[in-house]
Amino acid sequence: MKNIAILLGDGVSTEILSSAVSVLDKVNEVYKLNLNYTYAPIGGRAYEETGTPLPDKTVDICLKSDAVLLGSVGDWKYDKLPPELRPEKALLGIRKKLNLFANLRPVKVFEELAFASPLKPEILKNTDIMIIRELTGDVYFGEPKGITTKKTYDNRTIRVGYNNMIYDEDEIGRIALSAFECAQKRNKKVCCVDKANVLDVSRLFREVTKEVSKDFKDVELSFMYVDNCAMQLVLNPRQFDVILTGNIFGDILSDEASAICGSLGMLPSASLSDGKTPYMYEPIHGSAPDIAGKNTVNPIATILSAAMMLKYSFGEFGAHDSIYNAVKSVLKEGYRTTDICRENDRLVSTDKITDLIVNKIN
Ligand code: IPM
Ligand code: MG
Numbered sequence: 001m002k003n004i005a006i007l008l009g010d011g012v013s014t015e016i017l018s019s020a021v022s023v024l025d026k027v028n029e030v031y032k033l034n035l036n037y038t039y040a041p042i043g044g045r046a047y048e049e050t051g052t053p054l055p056d057k058t059v060d061i062c063l064k065s066d067a068v069l070l071g072s073v074g075d076w077k078y079d080k081l082p083p084e085l086r087p088e089k090a091l092l093g094i095r096k097k098l099n100l101f102a103n104l105r106p107v108k109v110f111e112e113l114a115f116a117s118p119l120k121p122e123i124l125k126n127t128d129i130m131i132i133r134e135l136t137g138d139v140y141f142g143e144p145k146g147i148t149t150k151k152t153y154d155n156r157t158i159r160v161g162y163n164n165m166i167y168d169e170d171e172i173g174r175i176a177l178s179a180f181e182c183a184q185k186r187n188k189k190v191c192c193v194d195k196a197n198v199l200d201v202s203r204l205f206r207e208v209t210k211e212v213s214k215d216f217k218d219v220e221l222s223f224m225y226v227d228n229c230a231m232q233l234v235l236n237p238r239q240f241d242v243i244l245t246g247n248i249f250g251d252i253l254s255d256e257a258s259a260i261c262g263s264l265g266m267l268p269s270a271s272l273s274d275g276k277t278p279y280m281y282e283p284i285h286g287s288a289p290d291i292a293g294k295n296t297v298n299p300i301a302t303i304l305s306a307a308m309m310l311k312y313s314f315g316e317f318g319a320h321d322s323i324y325n326a327v328k329s330v331l332k333e334g335y336r337t338t339d340i341c342r343e344n345d346r347l348v349s350t351d352k353i354t355d356l357i358v359n360k361i362n
Helices: 013-031 044-050 056-063 087-097 111-116 169-184 200-213 226-235 247-260 300-312 317-332 350-360
Strands: 002-008 035-041 067-070 102-108 128-134 146-151 157-162 189-194 220-225 242-245 268-272 279-283
Touching: 002 013, 002 056, 013 035, 013 300, 013 317, 013 350, 035 044, 035 056, 044 087, 056 087, 067 087, 067 300, 102 169, 102 247, 102 300, 111 317, 128 169, 128 247, 169 189, 169 200, 169 242, 189 200, 189 226, 189 247, 200 220, 220 226, 226 242, 226 247, 242 247, 268 300, 279 300, 300 317, 300 350, 317 350
Parallel strands: 002 035, 002 067, 067 279, 128 242, 189 220, 189 242
Antiparallel strands: 102 128, 102 268, 146 157, 268 279
8 A cells, every 4th residue: 555645735735635645546546556545634724723723633644655745835824824824834744744845846858838938949949957956954944043123333233034054964965966876777867956156155065066976977067156057057957967966056946947948837756765754745836725615726747747656665666657758648639728718729627637648547
């Protein structure tokens, strides 16, 4: 039995997860995977139900599972809550509790959707990047942090906010290792993205990455400042194979990278640990409360996240490929949700595109 925790969050979360589960049900049947699901709330939903965005019971269910599939969390209606009760806190919390330090965000364009990209087709063609974002450190978790007050030279009391961008060499070493191992299975290039011209923490990131690279003579290592990388992603995305970067730079660059693929609704992600805790899978997009419940959201990012789960957590490569190919062939036939739809395409609902994908799997 393969036990999967399904974390229901906010906004479009239930719709995209129910699509992913329909697809999983089908591969379960075809490939006899013996999948079993346990549902648990997270984020705003958990806050409504239990008073906390990350209940112990949810964490417990995750820890007892073999893999975790998460929808998305967040809603403007929780903006006024104190930081520790906000949905985002639960997401950071579960990443930390499961020690999910390596976030893999593949950036690959389906050629059928090249038109949806703001980039010219000749620039975009053959783009295939794996962003490896460190996920449990950096300014996201660094101490000390807070909002306090200070006295100015003219004796006024003013507020001051601060976070600490911090990485130790063990944290850098293990994420660098993930990047090199990943590159070995791809095009054997790692580009370490940082701000080493300004930040000490980036200088250490570079040093440790260079040390790790000594064991990977077959992988070419390069370095790039994050501002330049933001520019290079739109000028020449094809130059990248694996991008290795810290938490905050990875957050920003992966949104940019998803936009060049045409829609945020297409990109999946996998968050991996050292193997002692289950891996987690989630779309990189947010909870989009404005379109929740309308049966219009694009479920493909979550469906592809479920496919990544089959590959990375269960080694079910055939089932993974069959989901990927089903998505590709539905797109080829011109079916689209609104976010990726042009005039002559076949506009369909979330449920409909899900059915079409399910029916392609056999
Ligand atoms: C992401 C999201 C999260 C992050 C937010 C919702 C906390 O933007 O997964 O990229 O910053 O990591
Ligand atoms: Mg983000």
